[in-house]
């Protein structure tokens with residue numbers, strides 16, 4: 528019989544460029560190409576394309592990230608990201624569709640499911656007037672489920688932030704951007720990062736800032752920051768980086784920001800309760816921000832607490 532046609536290979540000649548999209552995590556390019564500090568979300572360059580083998584515009588829309596570089600290390604990192612994505616099958620994680628190898632030029636592209644509403648940041652800001660607490664709690668519970676799934680595969684995301692949550696519909700969000708995802712070795716319950724590179728320290732747990740130690744519990748800390756972003760409607764005025772820098776003071780010279788941040792967290796300062804945050808939600812954030820990672824809840828606990836809050840909202 529025919530070998531199963533590899534569904535994950537997209538032919539470049541049928542991949543029709545439509546427009547630029549949000550931006551994919553620059554970190555997935557491991558900063559080798561160029562620094563792009565973009566508006567919201569630090570995505571690199573993602574394009575909206577239509578895969579249209581029949582040439583009649585009936586093909587599906589896809590999100591494509593080009594990796595233009597023949598640097599061996601980049602190709603390895605790209606392959607690592609593809610291998611990470613290939614095994615992920617969950618309703619709350621952006622679906623991997625495949626790769627496209629452009630003949631001749633040593634360029635490869637990653638083909639992902641296209642989510643029409645973009646990142647949570649743009650979506651919440653734009654729709655803040657008609658998004659109620661229940662919908663925000665629904666999004667939070669979906670992120671919890673996606674993270675529970677990732678953890679069941681011993682993955683640590685390491686870049687959980689509202690900019691990396693994509694909106695599939697008015698009632699569905701998905702976790703995206705697996706450029707920093709690592710698998711925890713079986714004999715340990717954390718991953719220690721070696722390569723430097725740019726870090727989203729304002730979403731990092733204390734042990735990640737000071738010891739580069741990442742675990743399921745450090746992702747829980749970041750989830751607490753995502754909750755803060757959601758219940759601040761991702762308003763740029765209450766962006767975690769801005770709130771921390773206001774507290775640290777902008778004129779800190781010499782010692783690195785991460786030292787000041789680590790001391791602030793050690794001294795038990797935490798992001799303040801967002802203005803119209805429901806009274807039960809802020810304690811949830813504080814649970815995620817326990818300095819001792821053993822005291823932080825698991826995503827399954829968080830998911831249950833959030834489901835209960837959704838029920839209470841319904842009554």
Ligand SMILES: CCc1cc(O)ccc1-c1ccc2c(C(=O)Nc3ccc(C)nc3)n[nH]c2c1
Nearest residue numbers: 549590592639640641642643644645703704705
């Ligand atoms: C292919 C890069 C990638 C790599 C990875 O590892 C995980 C996810 C993605 C990714 C990144 C962005 C998107 C998008 C989008 O940006 N959609 C949109 C829609 C509307 C607007 C306004 N902006 C934006 N859709 N699917 C996407 C998948």
